[in-house]
Amino acid sequence: MKVRTEMNLVKLVERFRGEDACRAYLEELRWPGEAGVECPRCGGNTISRIRERNQFDCDSCRYQFSVTAGTIFHDTHLSLWKWFAAVYLIVESKKGISAKQMERTLGTTYRTAWHLNHRIRAALKEVDAQLLKGIVEADETFVGGKAEDMGRGYRGNKTVVVGAFQRDGAIRLQVVRGRDRETLQGFIRENVAGGVEAIYTDEWEAYKGIADSDTKHETVNHSEKEYVRGDVHTNSMENVWSLLKRSIIGSYHQVSAKHLDAYLDELEFRFNNRENPYMFRDAMLKLLLAETLPYAKLTAEPAS
Numbered sequence: 375m376k377v378r379t380e381m382n383l384v385k386l387v388e389r390f391r392g393e394d395a396c397r398a399y400l401e402e403l404r405w406p407g408e409a410g411v412e413c414p415r416c417g418g419n420t421i422s423r424i425r426e427r428n429q430f431d432c433d434s435c436r437y438q439f440s441v442t443a444g445t446i447f448h449d450t451h452l453s454l455w456k457w458f459a460a461v462y463l464i465v466e467s468k469k470g471i472s473a474k475q476m477e478r479t480l481g482t483t484y485r486t487a488w489h490l491n492h493r494i495r496a497a498l499k500e501v502d503a504q505l506l507k508g509i510v511e512a513d514e515t516f517v518g519g520k521a522e523d524m525g526r527g528y529r530g531n532k533t534v535v536v537g538a539f540q541r542d543g544a545i546r547l548q549v550v551r552g553r554d555r556e557t558l559q560g561f562i563r564e565n566v567a568g569g570v571e572a573i574y575t576d577e578w579e580a581y582k583g584i585a586d587s588d589t590k591h592e593t594v595n596h597s598e599k600e601y602v603r604g605d606v607h608t609n610s611m612e613n614v615w616s617l618l619k620r621s622i623i624g625s626y627h628q629v630s631a632k633h634l635d636a637y638l639d640e641l642e643f644r645f646n647n648r649e650n651p652y653m654f655r656d657a658m659l660k661l662l663l664a665e666t667l668p669y670a671k672l673t674a675e676p677a678s
């Protein structure tokens with residue numbers, strides 16, 4: 375389906391090329407109600423503007439604050455416009471954008487681009503995600519390392535990623551420590567509603583026993599070259615793996631296991647908003663509401 379998004383590069387530049395426009399937009403997103411600007415300290419709505427300093431002054435408690443106070447955008451030397459552009463680049467590019475590419479496109483240092491990338495990713499992470507329903511495909515794959523074609527049993531230095539896909543709905547992806555029954559079924563129980571109609575997997579034995587009285591479990595036997603049997607297949611999950619691997623090869627070159635989970639969150643956000651025309655706005659909203667993440671918490675080792 376072709377979705378007409380409300381944002382494109384030209385609109386982004388026309389609308390936000392300037393700090394005042396960015397601030398006005400954040401103000402709308404942060405205080406959307408009739409009451410308007412609200413004091414973060416006392417909740418008061420009688421506010422005076424101090425235009426020359428881009429600040430608000432609360433008439434009740436005299437607290438002075440800006441639209442970015444207490445948000446990810448505060449205490450950053452980067453212009454709001456560059457934050458906006460970075461969010462746009464991340465959410466609108468199907469395969470994501472590497473820190474190297476971000477550095478070139480925004481004209482920042484590599485360290486800044488890397489930092490931006492990671493902070494935005496962390497903010498896009500789904501919290502309290504809804505459980506998947508209906509018909510759900512589940513599958514796992516190996517990411518990273520070399521030796522692509524060593525067969526299913528070979529792990530080497532690869533990382534295991536497990537995923538679940540609600541047909542015509544959302545995906546959930548996660549790095550896991552192995553592909554044993556406890557791990558894979560644990561992931562399914564955490565992400566899939568009890569009593570869904572069906573779970574489709576391949577024949578891998580760790581999935582055996584996931585069915586119960588109101589959920590059927592159907593498998594296709596990939597080792598016997600059976601990929602589709604009627605409605606039963608894991609092709610949607612396979613498509614996600616191929617997107618993931620093309621992204622990693624194409625724009626990331628390599629993602630260390632440490633950062634893979636954050637990258638999966640980013641991919642999840644893009645994928646789950648693939649039909650949302652307001653993806654940019656919703657991403658900005660998530661950034662506004664996100665907890666601020668200190669640089670030290672990310673890592674001292676810049677990687678892709």
Ligand SMILES: [Zn+2]
Pocket residue numbers: 413414415416417418432433434435436437
């Ligand atoms: Zn106040």
